[in-house]
Amino acid sequence: MAEQAEQSDGTAAREEALRTEVAGQFDRTMDDLARLVRIPSVSWPAFDPEHVTASAEAIAGLLRETGIFDVVDIRRAPVAGAEGSDDPELGHPAVVARREPRSGRPTVLLYAHHDVQPPGKDADWDTPPFEPTLRGGRLYGRGAADDKAGVMAHLGAVRALAATAQAEGRELDLGIALFIEGEEEWASQSFGNFLRENRDLLAADAIIVADSGNWDAQTPALTVALRGAVAFNLRVDTLAHASHSGMFGGAVPDAMLATVRLLDTLWDADGAVAVEGLRSVELPSPEYDEDRLRQEAGLLDGVSPIGRGEILSRIWAQPAISITGIDAPDVANASNTLIPSARVRVSARIAPGQEPEEAFDAIKAHLLARAPFGARLTFEDEGLGQAFLVDTSGWAVAEVRAAMADAWEREPIDMGVGGSIPFIAELVEEFPGAQILVTGVEDPDGRAHSPNESLHVESFRKSVLTEALFLSRLDGRGQ
Template sequence: MATASTPDVPPELRRAVDAVLPGARTDLEALVRIPSIWADPAHAEDTRRSADAVATLAREAGAATVDVLAAPGGAPAVVAHWPGPENTPTVMLYAHHDVQPTGGDELWTSAPFEPREEAGRLYGRGAADDKAGVMTHLATLRAFDGRPPVGVTLFVEGEEESGSPTLSALLAEHHERLAADVIVIADAANPAVDVPALTTSLRGLANIVVEVAMLERAVHSGMLGGPAGDALTALCRLLATLHDDKGSVAVPGLVRGSSEAPDVSEEQFRGDAGLLDGVELLGTGTVPERLAHQPAIAVLGIDAPAVDGAANILVHRARAMISARLAPGDSTADALTAIREHLERHVPWGAHLDVALHASGEPFALSPVGDVYDLARRALSAAFGSETVEMGMGGTIPFIAEFARTFPGATVLVTGVGDPASRWHGIDESLDLGMLGRCVLAETMLLQSLAS
């Protein structure tokens, strides 16, 4: 129910949305059953099946045209169009149908590609990220019986979880058919299942391979160890310099920002993150600042001998992949320079060092002002029954900057159908089904208001 400070929901829109939600739930489960892991070549055909399934759903929702497209070497994307009444704007509704690898099927409570409901949440890989976004858009179009009050282009990408490597080519080739006045990207999250958000900033990403060499070859640790060091120990000492004693990133030159977003209780964050008892939170500042407006560095992996079967030798070379999340206002080029210079200053014992950029995505910030943002806030607040908040997101979505560059006149809205408990990319990913309904209602209200 709306509060005194939030607008009311038109009864006819609420009835229309309520009518389509059961079918949307069924179709979401069907999409979750398709393991569309484009990053894994073994699932390339599954990703094509997923695109075909989305295309079929778009046709059934009344699209005038539906195509499955791909740039050379790229994943299949779905582009569908619903013409709007004369003199109404065109809205692009974006989501992606590819999903992350499971991280180990055996670690899930139940099979990751067999949807399961428990306590109002639907569990399964892609249930939240981002097949919920796909079904939010399709359910909105169904609520209008396939005749939306504005022009709509549905764009469902197939390689977002791989960094959208061919998106630029796809946008260039199909620029005219994808052009829009408003772009709604349903690929972010809300701070709680009953609190809607517009995401206004995202951190950037620089994945960097750091390699340390100490010896020409592996040698006996007893005969030569002591005067001769090993690369793995040198690498560990080097990686330890990336943080100070409080866990804050200790690399000079990286941008650090602040946030006016309300702080999150440590208890809530610990529960959302699954921190073990006694483990401290890293860094300083509010939780929103540490999550979205400060840099973060994590070690994603190390090439080293396994403990089982390790030999008594000095490792001559060792390397690690570090992931640096960059605050809005930074750039991957500047951050790479800062991190490389830091590592060069701190590499121990004269070890040879190589630093190489593996993957990157620029940070991005939106200016949430103007009529479209005002309408979006009203729609979200009405559907959720609480005030819309603006928040930064710690993750990286490189294609948002790509959309902004390609369609500079469009207003970009970043919404989402997830919450902190959704565990995007993690084990036991899930979607709150009540929030799915609120997101569909909000999007339906937004399209209706944009018509006028």
């Protein structure tokens, strides 16, 4: 009994020291985050790839400064389909690091990504997108939340853990690996090859994917369900060439007419998906009303929500289809012409439990069966991503929930996310014995991917503390 009490007192003292370290280093953590946000590391092909390289180099430098890793490196791998080529196309640079476990402790792999979405038009931002700006308790800037804050949550936690151990005059026993990807926003095209080429470096007992969010700015959350993704370009052709709309309009179906009529069949009168073969799943969900939906989504007054059932069921557990782009003459260049061809980008989210190949086949069959006026359909550039359901029965889930509750002083919520993180399926395939924990620093007001993306600073601090407590407890696991 006396030994147990001594261990308990030692753990409490260590965690109090850890809290002090997180707080004491937080200004430095924020400064380093701001430095990373200033690097416009957009991974899309139209942007300068040297910025992604600069971002990787900056992060590698920060990891080397900790002095606790056996390996810190910047690596690239061939994109999918380029394997075996004499001169394969390589993905963007990722940062990897590892320290081996000691004394029988587990290893934790910490994942985040350092590439960002394009900023869009500067005029849509209240402040310059790559000039981090602190206002009203939030840090504004592209990547401030998604996902350079995820990178710095890992780094801030590791720094605090290392400093606490050093103050106690001891070595860390916990194994820690990091994988900071450089192309998550451009479909993670080299992800599978990267895992295979670096398997020994990244192997772990638990994996934290810090690319999700929390329930709100005051309540932590563990993401336990993610929808899958199906996206493709649909081309609709009705004419061999453009024709005068006055001479032939009313007798000849133009491509835009056919496209509008065809796309409308994807939804029913309530706006729910009307494609046979797309399935839903039953998932428990917290209370979430229409007022909150309106506030978080920016739904205009007088515009009604779509779909049926509980709102969170529609977002987490039911399919959704959106048209995210249209190629056709713009209004400025419109002429009195029947358009011979139109192209749209179809983006679908599918419920956990459905295979994306099955969902794509269902959508394709639906469209082919309903092509109006005999319009010719072509399907191009499909992208498929697996849905994911977390096994919440493992020790790692229990540990991270407890760390969240202690850091936030509020019990965490298990939540689903309507978005997708398709590469998690590849992590599961490569490391089938590892427990996957999907966490993050975003909140409903963060506007990731949108103008005026921002990070709630106090939530970020609590997220850093959560991870530090989690790592510390695993470092002491089995003592």
